Amino acid sequence: EKENGEEVESTPNLAKIRRIYLTPSLPIYRPPELDITNRVVRHVNKPQYFLRVNFVNESLEQQQNVGDNMCSYYKEIINRGLRIEKWHFIFLAFSNSQLRGSACWFFRETQEWPIQQLYDLSLIHISEPTRPLYISYAVFCLKKKKKKK
Secondary structure (H helix, E strand, O other), X not given: OEEOOEEOOEOOOEEEEEEEEEOOOXXXXXXXXXXXXXXXXXXXXXXXXXXXXXXXXXXXXXXXXXXXXXXXXXXXXXXXXXEEOOXXXXXXXXXXXXXXXXXXXXEEOOOOOOHHHXXXXXXXXXXXXXXXXXHHHHHHHOOOOXXXX
């Protein structure tokens, strides 16, 4: 399959997925890389609609000692999404391992695939509709540096 002249390879368990590393100073966009899929990616069968987001420091390592400004930055991205070229990617979900690694999935919503339809598939289990936003925000901000007394 091709999108914007770019070859999009996929097999049932592997697909080319876009990734972005969000550092405190700038986003680092990676071209689509072959990655293991999950049941949501396989169900939609449009890997180009998914984006893996990693919140990292300037050395591309997991953030440590996150301050208030970075927590606000993360919260804004999770709540508003990311615009890449003409596409708007919306926060979708995270796995337990992604959560520990300060990473998550975003999704490019379309008329064919509104994000609510993905939640309605029962492939993404959420006990409360707003829970993912607060959990993501909370986990990234748990590593805040404690103030000395």
